[in-house]
Amino acid sequence: MTQALSSCTATLVNRVLEEPSRLDRVIFGSRQDPFAMTPSERDHFLLDVVVDSLQHHVRNNPRVASFFARHNFSPESLGRLADLDTIPLLSADVYKRMRVTSAADTPIVRSFTSSGTSGAVSRIERDNLTLQRLSGSIRQAARLLEPWVPRDVNDEDLELVNLGPSREEAGEIWFAYIMAMAEIIAPSTYYVSGGVSYLEAAADAVMERITSGGLIGIVGAPFLLFELAKRFLSTKKRPKAHERLFVITGGGWKRNQAQAVVPSTLRAMTVEAFGLVSESQIRDGFNQVELNSIFFECDYHRKHVPPWVHVTARHIETLKAIPAGEAGLMSYVDASAMSYPCFFIADDLGTVSADPCPCGRTGPTVTYHSRIARQQAEGCSSKLDAKLTDRRRK
């Protein structure tokens, strides 16, 4: 996967950046593992790149400049890591209501919308660098998936079974785009077409690949993995994949929430259904359209936050930052987004852990809890609107 992408990103860095920034050297670099920085290195790096990013948005986005001014906030006031929690944050709802681009001089390459299970959708415009940094983020996060997702695999060694819709079929839908990014790993075959899921064909492909001795990756939403696993568990004809299969899930259960099982149950089912040797072969990833980075699980099923993103859980009523280890509304400051301001409070409930992960990587890890009930979320959005946005002032 990474050989092809490395040359691609190297070309990109040379083409787009005369002098790559410190952030780009880390996102696009292949030598340094961003998750292996020392805690002190990580803190300094995060602070530096966030200040750079916020200064960029102030310069290129008058809405951000006036938003910060109204909050008497200046990026230059950020002197230590704890100060990052003082950054005024947008409500994720802002992206649904207005165009918030910071791309004054750079063309928008693609505009993405959220999957929109209900109501209005977010629209996020990405320029070339922002989009390439997202790819870089996925490549770096894929380090967490080793050795199951090998870094130096040849295309012919690996085949991906993608349980989600193809990018073309899904249009601009963000989740499908992220799923399709798996194509940077290896050739993919899609098993959803015309809105119909072809799990039987996916099951056949898995059996055939395992029987022929190849390596296979399954990519898809948890509910589709659940259905595929159930299909194998209901029959004696199951693959015995051992070490030759890995699974990457993402996107949550969405409309299938009623059938949702806890992640550990899904992993146990998957190990049995495919004849795997370890639950470590099954990893979940988190991303949302407003966020320009992806968080993958490590061996210990903890989602690691890359060092260019600051994540804080916030009190559901007061929106104040709460201590690590307590559940709250997730908020993000992602320094990798150039073409739009990426500092916002989401409507996901989660917990940020500062405890060292047994895998040895540095930085916080996050756990997401069930999607906040819609009614509750709308209540929160109203509060966020009142507190954080300038709708009535414009």
Ligand SMILES: [Zn+2]
């Ligand atoms: Zn870990």
